[in-house]
Amino acid sequence: MKSSRTAKLELRMLEKSPDLKTHQWVYQLLRNNLLCGRIEPGKALTIRGLAGELDVSPMPIREALHRLACEGAVEVKDNRRVIVPAMTAAKFNELCDLRILLETHAAAKALPYIKERDIDRLELLDKQIDAAIVVGNIEEISLINQDFHRSLYRTNPAQVSVPLIESLWLQLGPFSRIAISKLEKAYLVDRHQEAIAALKQKDAKALKQAIEADIRDGIASINSIEGIHDYFHSNN
Amino acid sequence: MKSSRTAKLELRMLEKSPDLKTHQWVYQLLRNNLLCGRIEPGKALTIRGLAGELDVSPMPIREALHRLACEGAVEVKDNRRVIVPAMTAAKFNELCDLRILLETHAAAKALPYIKERDIDRLELLDKQIDAAIVVGNIEEISLINQDFHRSLYRTNPAQVSVPLIESLWLQLGPFSRIAISKLEKAYLVDRHQEAIAALKQKDAKALKQAIEADIRDGIASINSIEGIHDYFHSNN
DNA sequence: ACGCGAGCAATGTGATCACAATGTTCCGAT
DNA sequence: ATCGGAACATTGTGATCACATTGCTCGCGT
Numbered sequence: 001m002k003s004s005r006t007a008k009l010e011l012r013m014l015e016k017s018p019d020l021k022t023h024q025w026v027y028q029l030l031r032n033n034l035l036c037g038r039i040e041p042g043k044a045l046t047i048r049g050l051a052g053e054l055d056v057s058p059m060p061i062r063e064a065l066h067r068l069a070c071e072g073a074v075e076v077k078d079n080r081r082v083i084v085p086a087m088t089a090a091k092f093n094e095l096c097d098l099r100i101l102l103e104t105h106a107a108a109k110a111l112p113y114i115k116e117r118d119i120d121r122l123e124l125l126d127k128q129i130d131a132a133i134v135v136g137n138i139e140e141i142s143l144i145n146q147d148f149h150r151s152l153y154r155t156n157p158a159q160v161s162v163p164l165i166e167s168l169w170l171q172l173g174p175f176s177r178i179a180i181s182k183l184e185k186a187y188l189v190d191r192h193q194e195a196i197a198a199l200k201q202k203d204a205k206a207l208k209q210a211i212e213a214d215i216r217d218g219i220a221s222i223n224s225i226e227g228i229h230d231y232f233h234s235n236n
Numbered sequence: 237m238k239s240s241r242t243a244k245l246e247l248r249m250l251e252k253s254p255d256l257k258t259h260q261w262v263y264q265l266l267r268n269n270l271l272c273g274r275i276e277p278g279k280a281l282t283i284r285g286l287a288g289e290l291d292v293s294p295m296p297i298r299e300a301l302h303r304l305a306c307e308g309a310v311e312v313k314d315n316r317r318v319i320v321p322a323m324t325a326a327k328f329n330e331l332c333d334l335r336i337l338l339e340t341h342a343a344a345k346a347l348p349y350i351k352e353r354d355i356d357r358l359e360l361l362d363k364q365i366d367a368a369i370v371v372g373n374i375e376e377i378s379l380i381n382q383d384f385h386r387s388l389y390r391t392n393p394a395q396v397s398v399p400l401i402e403s404l405w406l407q408l409g410p411f412s413r414i415a416i417s418k419l420e421k422a423y424l425v426d427r428h429q430e431a432i433a434a435l436k437q438k439d440a441k442a443l444k445q446a447i448e449a450d451i452r453d454g455i456a457s458i459n460s461i462e463g464i465h466d467y468f469h470s471n472n
Numbered sequence: 473a474c475g476c477g478a479g480c481a482a483t484g485t486g487a488t489c490a491c492a493a494t495g496t497t498c499c500g501a502t
Numbered sequence: 503a504t505c506g507g508a509a510c511a512t513t514g515t516g517a518t519c520a521c522a523t524t525g526c527t528c529g530c531g532t
Contacts, residue, residue, distance in 0.1 A: 022516070046483065057517045062484080063302055070303045072399060079524065080484050090394030094345065098338075098397055105337055109330070158326030160407065161334055163308060164400045171396065258486070282513065293487045298514080315494065316514050 011053065012038055012139065023060035026050075027067055034073050034084070034170060035146065036139035037177015041086045045074060073170035086233040087175040096219050099168050103215065104208040106153035106161045107195070111207055113155045114199050121151055122199070126192045133188055138180055141188065142173075148192060149211075152199075178231055179222040188221070190214055247289065248274055248375065259296035262286075263303055270309050270320070270406060271382065272375035273413015279320045281310060309406035322469040323411040332455050335404050339451065340444040342389035342397045343431070347443055349391045350435050357387055358435070362428040369424055374416055377424065378409075384428060385447075388435075414467055415458040424457070426450055 011033050016025045030050075033039050045065065051058040065082055068074045075085040125148045132140040146169060153162050191214035198206035222228060247269050252261045266286075269275050281301065287294040301318055304310045311321040361384045368376040382405060389398050416424075427450035434442035458464060 021514090048483070058484090059516050059518095063299070063515095066299055067302060067306045070306050070399075072396070076484095081524090082484090088394060091396060094392075094394050094396050097341070097345075098400070101337060101341055102334075105333070109333075156330075158324060158330050160308070160327060160330050160404075163306075164334070164403065167400065168396075257484090284513070294514090295486050295488095299485095317494090318514095 010038070012036070021060075022056055023063040026054060026056065026060045027064040029054070030064055030068060031073070031170065032143065034068070035173040036142045037174050037181070038139070039084055039174060040178065041084045041174045043084045045082045045084070047082075068170070071167045071170050073167075073173075084174050085171075087231070089229070089232040092172075092175065092232065095168055095172050096215065099165070099172070099215050100212050102161055102165050102168070103149065103153070104211050106156070106159065106165065107207050107211045108204045109159065109161075110153050110156040111199065111202060111204050113157065114202075115155075118151070118155050119196060119199055122148060122192070122196055125151065126190075126196065129190065129192070138177075142177070142180075145190070152195070175231070176218075176222065179225055179228060189217060191217065246274070248272070257296075258292055259299040262290060262292065262296045263300040265290070266300055266304060267309070267406065268379065270304070271409040272378045273410050273416070274375070275320055275410060276414065277320045277322045277410045279410075281318045281320070283318075304406070307403045307406050309403075309409075320410050321407075323467070325465070325468040328408075328411065328468065331404055331408050332451065335401070335408070335451050336448050338397055338401050338404070339385065339389070340447050342392070342395065342401060343443050343447045344440045345395065345397075346389050346392040347435065347438060347440050349393065350438075351391075354387070354391050355432060355435055358384060358428070358432055361387065362426075362432065365426065365428070374413075378413070378416075381426070388431070411467070412454075412458065415461055415464060425453060427453065 011029065014025065014029045014032065016022075020028075030039070039045075047058045047061045047065065050061045050065075054061070065074060069076050069082065073084075074082050076082050125144055129141055129144050129148065132144060146166075150162060150166070153159060153165065191210045195207060195210035195214065198204075198210050247265065250261065250265045250268065252258070256264075266275070275281075283294045283297045283301065286297045286301075290297070301310060305312050305318065309320075310318050312318050361380055365377055365380050365384065368380060382402075386398060386402070389395060389401065427446045430446035431443060431450065434440075434446050
């Protein structure tokens, strides 16, 4: 079995805009690659390795990795090795439960602040997702889908839950990719239309149901995959 | 009005055990001081200033501050100034709602794993809190109280919500201290006894009610303070 | 041939330095 | 006296280096 620990990682690059600090650029780059599953669980990341890969000094890599660690995206072992944590069945269920709990809450709290303009943006994002589904660009789907949810929750100006939710995404990201890559065809469906309809009607209950259904559908499609349980680690 | 931005900060020190990395020591030290409200909202923190204060190089301070920033404990302004964010009324409510949402969930998820040993530990912590209340050591109360909650939630081995909850505590900490310091006497009461009773009876519903009541009591005592609203900032 | 220990390579940490950007102060022009 | 700008001080960032610890490999002894 080829060890994924040492496998060469092929990062999806990201143009570095000059107003972005180097460590922010590294963070966003690694984050995107984790979210769309480009970096597999168990993969070991080294500061100097990434520094050479991205052609920057080790310093910004350190900061980015530490931030990812405190968001739960990577784990710093006692050996000081930094790895993408493996997924446990119990942990997966716990993360999904928390997603539903936090995201339905965040959606309901955002509802009163939704303006016409926000709905337009959400509909645009939904169309972009559909387009990405047609061409089967899974990484694109994943990133835009998160944009959809984030845009919704962030319309609440006093919102503090999005960072927590993003932490959950980061922890689910690497594993989800493995799961989705096992899917034959993108029979990916989402409940975004139902969510948008609920937004237009200012119906909090329907909105929460749509969000919960959207999340549960994703979980269900993962659970339906043949042999998915082999990808869970039994011990920590 | 004396600006708290430039006021000298008197940190509660923490002995540095040798097996602890310097940046971890700095992090825990700053974290404790934030949690018990020793560092007030609006306070500006500088890397070099803290480095001189704690007599370490700026490097570990940088890492600790960045970690605190990603947990929401401090905010990095676009000027690159790092400050303890001011509290908004809406934000305060949102944080409290999330505490109830997440902590009742975490408590219920922990319930099946509770052993006799865990209950003993919780009872010990509750006694320590009572002792701290008697002598009126508010900082001690705050820290042990968090230990109580953390110990409860962490008995769930697959638990992933504690980091999220701690982030909420960190954001509420500096403000709560201002509020509690306004309290004449520590008429502080907690619902820990009710929670422990629910644990013994394996009663999830009663446990969630106890946790929610415990949190709500804290909020109520803050809201009851005369002129507390003057401490909320209206704009961001 | 197998196990084990020494030496080497690689890693994270922390310190120091250079630099660009920002904040502050103080003096002069109006 | 007030406003504005220039000079200075302070800050965060990133690069480089030294060091202790860990992982790994090669070779010696049985």
